[in-house]
Amino acid sequence: MLNKLDSERWPKKVVRPARSAKTRLPVAPTGAPDTGSATTASVPGFEVGATIRGRRRDMGLTLAQVGQRSGFTTGYLSQLERNLATPSLLALVGISRALGVELDYFLGTPNGRGHHFPVSSRDFFSIGRQGMLYARVSGEFPAHGLNALVVRIPPHYSSPEPMTLKGDELVYVIEGRLRYSMGERQFDLTPGDVVHLPSNIPHRWENRSNNEGSVLWIGTDQIFNLGANAVAAEPVGAATARAAAAGRALIKKPAAPTRKKA
Numbered sequence: 001m002l003n004k005l006d007s008e009r010w011p012k013k014v015v016r017p018a019r020s021a022k023t024r025l026p027v028a029p030t031g032a033p034d035t036g037s038a039t040t041a042s043v044p045g046f047e048v049g050a051t052i053r054g055r056r057r058d059m060g061l062t063l064a065q066v067g068q069r070s071g072f073t074t075g076y077l078s079q080l081e082r083n084l085a086t087p088s089l090l091a092l093v094g095i096s097r098a099l100g101v102e103l104d105y106f107l108g109t110p111n112g113r114g115h116h117f118p119v120s121s122r123d124f125f126s127i128g129r130q131g132m133l134y135a136r137v138s139g140e141f142p143a144h145g146l147n148a149l150v151v152r153i154p155p156h157y158s159s160p161e162p163m164t165l166k167g168d169e170l171v172y173v174i175e176g177r178l179r180y181s182m183g184e185r186q187f188d189l190t191p192g193d194v195v196h197l198p199s200n201i202p203h204r205w206e207n208r209s210n211n212e213g214s215v216l217w218i219g220t221d222q223i224f225n226l227g228a229n230a231v232a233a234e235p236v237g238a239a240t241a242r243a244a245a246a247g248r249a250l251i252k253k254p255a256a257p258t259r260k261k262a
Contacts, residue, residue, distance in 0.1 A: 167220030176213020
């Protein structure tokens with residue numbers, strides 16, 4: 001009855017056709033963390049480099065301009081476009097905003113529906129073939145304020161670039177040993193440990209061990225529905241004309257002469 005009510009009150013969000021491969025992972029055995037049992041290498045990923053480069057060129061933007069909007073270096077963005085580096089999901093959120101598109105433009109992310117997300121129907125998706133795996137475990141409904149992911153981090157993985165978002169985020173370690181860097185501080189985390197931070201502090205994580213790690217990530221930034229948070233990525237010529245028009249509007253017109261009363 002609840003599912004029927006959900007579908008009537010909150011219609012399904014229209015999602016673009018998936019551009020990335022998604023794989024439903026098997027259920028974890030009893031007593032094991034409910035993050036699936038397949039290895040990272042068994043989940044095919046989608047290379048986003050050509051899509052990033054195509055969108056950037058369509059908008060007439062240089063790598064430097066995208067870097068200024070996203071906060072990433074031109075060298076890192078160049079590696080992404082050539083598929084020499086794989087962005088994390090949160091890094092791709094920043095790039096999506098810089099290019100004025102939704103995250104679904106690059107990935108076919110699962111739609112958030114309902115209130116119950118059983119492990120038996122958990123869909124993981126990935127970016128690239130050597131990156132992390134993500135499963136969405138939060139829904140979309142009016143005034144929802146949280147987004148949650150189960151994230152699986154392969155052995156010896158390290159975030160290529162520090163990330164920033166809006167709001168705040170909390171990370172709970174399910175399994176593995178991870179190092180979490182927050183600004184100049186570093187935390188070595190083990191299962192059960194929690195990190196809670198303002199998302200605008202540059203942060204990154206790495207798995208230095210030979211075993212896969214997994215975490216529950218919860219954030220207040222609306223990463224799956226960027227909407228008004230996306231930067232309007234106009235063609236350079238249009239942006240220049242708009243800026244010039246805005247500058248002209250700031251020039252004050254001379255005041256009309258006032259007539260003295262007789």
